[in-house]
Amino acid sequence: MEILTAIQKQYLEQPKERISGSEAIVRCLLAEGVDVLYGYPGGAIMPVYDELYKYEDKINHVLTRHEQCAAHAAQGYARISGKVGVAIATSGPGATNLVTGIADAQIDSTPIVCITGQVPSYLLGSDAFQETDIVGISTPVTKWNHQVTKASQIPEIIARAFYIAKSGRPGPVLIDITKDAQFEEFDFQYKKCTGVRSYVPVPKTDSLSVTAAAELINSAKKPLIIWGQGIILSKAEEELKALVEKAGIPAAWTIMGASALPTSHPLNIGMVGMHGNYAPNVLTNDCDVLIAIGMRFDDRVTGKLDEYATQAKIIHFEIDPAEIDKNIQTDVAVLGDAKQSLLQLIPQIKTNSHPEWLQRFKDLYVIEYDKVIKNDLHPTKEGLTMGEVIKEINIQTNGEAAIVSDVGQHQMIACRYADFKVTKSNITSGGLGTMGFALPAAIGAKMAAPEREVVAVIGDGGYQMTIQELGTIFQNKVPVKIVVLNNEFLGMVRQWQQLFFEKRYASTEMVNPNFVAIAQGYYIEAKKVTKREDLASAVKEMIDSDAPYFLEVCVEKEGNVFPMIPTGASVSDIRLE
């Protein structure tokens, strides 16, 4: 049950009152418990901004420097808090700029509500100034969207937006509101949405399927768990831990599932997928029962599908029926919320351990350590590695930081080497792979969880896609820590060019500006590190700072991320070099 705040209660228990559509929008947000929203004003949304001005003591509007970043900030807010993030923009370009963030939220199941202004209803379809069919454009990348043309529709539609965004498998919702509906007055009253008749957010868990899963797990000799973000979204971290420990099953995670179980847990055997750990990838093709929980067998996880775990019985715990058998044929599908399903499962699981099987993961880890990890974390060559920077962040933050990574080599390194102690600590663009995600997402994350250390780890390419958000950080004094791992390349693409395109480095080399000067231009404390001996003190200084801080680390130019499953190869053909 959701606990309502005093402000929420005030706006939920209000008698009917005649107000404008735009004021209603703000009151709806307050009734939904929104304390901060990210956005950018413009013509078609001005009435709402006028109300935000009046309500600024109750709701904090953060002016991002680009609407895309409003959406990403809302994502960061949602990912660290589990609450719905809110972004707001004007019609036309304001709305289209949100689309990347919306698509990112859709593929990574992140609950956000985007509100866009629209030209007045009598101008719809006339190619009016800043008119764009944002409902049409956003349809394939939203969980739900709707256009409002009458003020009286506002409360019901916004209530529904929050309900749909948050319930079941979460996702983005866009509500487009015409300017005349914002001006129109009506008798406002707000009621939260508790259901939509055509929508089943959480399918019923069939107890027979749970029993079938338990039997398979109990009889398995070489079981392997792979969990995804579903664990985090359903708050099933404790249940996952209980299952893993009771059944003694080695457990691996997808990039979106990272941090649900501490990195140091003895049964946490690492990340699966293209740049995941050696052992869980190789042994996916050796396990006898594969237990997938809240993950969706993405192609970056499975590699070549028809050589993926063909020897294993597959159990799939999943909230979204459309994911069952989508990529991998399951033997037992357990539909439902992961937490509820695991709570039913655990009592039926026999206490067990699989020491020989676990030893095989340890043996392969040793191989990976010698070939890859040692060189990443304890390099002997002159150039700094991305891995040692992450290691230093682990040390200085005691593994308690939330790491917000962008997309590319640094992202893989951050996910591989971050020492996660707390859940919801890995905020990254997993499905869409949106460069430019990290800086704005870190803003949202830090504002939603001010008590947590939030470290954005970004490459020099992605950083420059949303670098203008330094302005948002400066203006709002958001104490995020920004680490740019600068290799003067679009590193991941360069790595592929090196391995698969005979080193033809087409448009991947970057001539970069003075990043420190840029940060300082925004009055953000900044430092650049080029030598190993300066790294630890610089990271410490950054973490010790109470203010926003920018740290550029110049790393080896042509470092590669390994292990790697080449596209089209099987998970067990993962390369170590």
Place this chain on the structure above:
Amino acid sequence: MTTEKQLYTVSVYTENNIGLLNRISAIFQRRQINIESLNISVSEIVGVSRFTILINMSEEQIKKIIGQIEKQVEVIKAYYHTDDDTIYQESCLFKIKSDLLFEERQIQNIVKDSNAHIVTVNKEFFVLEKSGRRAELETLHKALSVFGIMQFVRSARIAVTKDELKISEMLNAFKN
């Protein structure tokens, strides 16, 4: 499960909302699947729309598509059926020069034999309507085309299933 392509009739019960057509057609479009025919109408339940979509694909594919359709918030339920599971029809209209009715005696026989019926006749043209299976419609089209057809149009397939679909129960369950 068969990977061979065949014709499936997809029936989708939905809320009657603007934009849903876009949402459903996008599911086919992103997979590069051509919709053979599409009909949207009211259903047996007040306020509930029914999409009837004809698709040529494998069962493996159609199952995934059904999952993607049902996942849409405003979709109540989606089904796929083979021709054997349904009673289905299409309709078509022929606009033909009225003179031909008198000049070409054969046409009158064709009309009679085909069980088509004349919707309207005036001095310039008459309109013939025929409902039935695709093959029957095609046979009639072939027979008439030798005389010249001014206009021809064929509707999408509509179909009811032999089995009960229990949509009302589903909606009632939500109320309780």
